[in-house]
Amino acid sequence: MFFGLSGNVFFLGLVSLFTDVSSEMIYPLLPLFLTSTLGAGPAFLGVIEGVAETTASLLKLCSGIVSDRVKARKPLVLFGYGLSALARPLIAAAPSAFTVLLIRTGDRIGKGIRTSPRDALIADSVDPEVRGKAYGFHRSMDHAGALVGPLIATFLLSYLVTDVRSVFWLAAIPGVIAVLLIVFRVREVERHASASSSPVRLGMLPPGRLRTYLLILFLFTLGNSSDTFLLLKAGKLGMPPFRIPLLWAFFHLVKMLSSMPFGVLSDRIGRRGIILAGWSVYAISYVGFAFAATELHIWLLFTVYGLFYGLTEGVEKAFLADMADPAQRGAAFGWYNFAVGAGALPASIVFGLIWSRYGNVAPFLFGALLAAVAALFLAVAVPAQKPVPPSR
Structure with missing residues (x-):
């Protein structure tokens, strides 16, 4: 137990923290990178975000339903975080704005695959009387990552590197840490359904x-x-x-x-x-x-x-x-x-x-x-x- 929470909740919180550190090292710099380095306009930035977030929303629904039908949620969580950790730093090597669109969409596909199974796994991992604490802790870790990531990027650009592409490559490090935490510290949880329940069909x-x-x-x-x-x-x-x-x-x-x-x-x-x-x-x-x-x-x-x-x-x-x-x-x-x-x-x-x-x-x-x-x-x-x- 960590702070009165199960190991799964604690380590999934750390996973979100390191993932957001990785993400927020990149995305505050992305508009400048697209417009100044790759020559894209603001409209294309809107296209990138619209396509990426719409894709993620649809996949969150599908992955949640799938996670009810399979025996384990952890593989979906691992695959989603792993895909994002692999895709995100590749922006550093992007030769064009269209390539960024593909990479950003891949990152959001990973988010869409992992989010609903992860949220369900948190619920599976705690007693009902501490669910609020569990989800509150998880959101706190997420926001901590969003706070720390830009600060790290600012420090790197101020003292250690000279271009944003180097920051993007270094963003792979916290992403890899997040994936390793899932592999070695997050555990599957046995689920107990009521006798009258059945999985929800897609579209229902x-x-x-x-x-x-x-x-x-x-x-x-x-x-x-x-x-x-x-x-x-x-x-x-x-x-x-x-x-x-x-x-x-x-x-x-x-x-x-x-x-x-x-x-x-x-x-x-x-x-x-x-x-x-x-x-x-x-x-x-x-x-x-x-x-x-x-x-x-x-x-x-x-x-x-x-x-x-x-x-x-x-x-x-x-x-x-x-x-x-x-x-x-x-x-x-x-x-x-x-x-x-x-x-x-x-x-x-x-x-x-x-x-x-x-x-x-x-x-x-x-x-x-x-x-x-x-x-x-x-x-x-x-x-x-x-x-x-x-x-x-």
């Missing part, structure tokens, strides 16, 4: 309140646009470019520090109330961003908005695991990840269109309104579940 949403929860979550996601718009708002208010990466690092720090405490709290008082609080914080934050007028407002709002992630990311997954039968857990996480991914693209498109037509206040108010409506539906349509008493 899980039944009952789980389906209701996923549909409401999708509604919320339609108002949850890319956080890059928040950085754009900061720039519009005159924040100097050199302070924006610092703001982004601070944002990840807030998410990292808040994820596990709120996960633990959800184990004690129930999860639905924590999620409702998180969605309310989101709505309040977006109203704040709509009317922000100074750089100080932006820093304060990013602090509050970071708490939204701490309140929801791990707790939403724990709430899902509470409702899903073990035989359908992979499919449930597949649908969860698909709903979040499928809703993110139209959310950002709609947000951008509203911004272009009506200015930078209206889209934030639109996002806040959808969050409030989704929270109301969740409060009315999905019953709260009593916290699981600690096992003795």
Whole structure:
């Protein structure tokens, strides 16, 4: 046991930390590499991200369902992380933007294959009374990697290497460490399904309140646009470019520090109330961003908005695991990840269109309104579940 968590949860958290270190050593530098070194335009960068993330969303659904039908989840997790670890550093050798598109898609294919089986394996590996803590810990490690990766890249470029391609090659090291942790430290877990359960078929949403929860979550996601718009708002208010990466690092720090405490709290008082609080914080934050007028407002709002992630990311997954039968857990996480991914693209498109037509206040108010409506539906349509008493 590590920090009251099983070995699987602890080491899968480390896997996510090292994977995000590897990823975030590369991707903050990718736009500059594409435009300055390979001569691609901003539009092609959008194509790369759109194709990659759409592919990942579809595969998260399929891999979750497959993981319910096979005896072991670990091989899917290992293959997904291994594929990403192999593909990601190859960007260093890319001769063209199209090659980057292929490599980035390969990386996201790996993410799509591993994510839902990994989330289900975490649920398989812990007692119900500490699920919130487990998912909170995992998200904290993920955000820690997102914080450390850019700092390592900055240090390397400042003191040890002279070009971004060298940083991309060095990003292979934490990726390999992540894969080795899966091979040697992550264990398969025996699953126990109820007598009446059966695996979910592809294209079939899980039944009952789980389906209701996923549909409401999708509604919320339609108002949850890319956080890059928040950085754009900061720039519009005159924040100097050199302070924006610092703001982004601070944002990840807030998410990292808040994820596990709120996960633990959800184990004690129930999860639905924590999620409702998180969605309310989101709505309040977006109203704040709509009317922000100074750089100080932006820093304060990013602090509050970071708490939204701490309140929801791990707790939403724990709430899902509470409702899903073990035989359908992979499919449930597949649908969860698909709903979040499928809703993110139209959310950002709609947000951008509203911004272009009506200015930078209206889209934030639109996002806040959808969050409030989704929270109301969740409060009315999905019953709260009593916290699981600690096992003795």
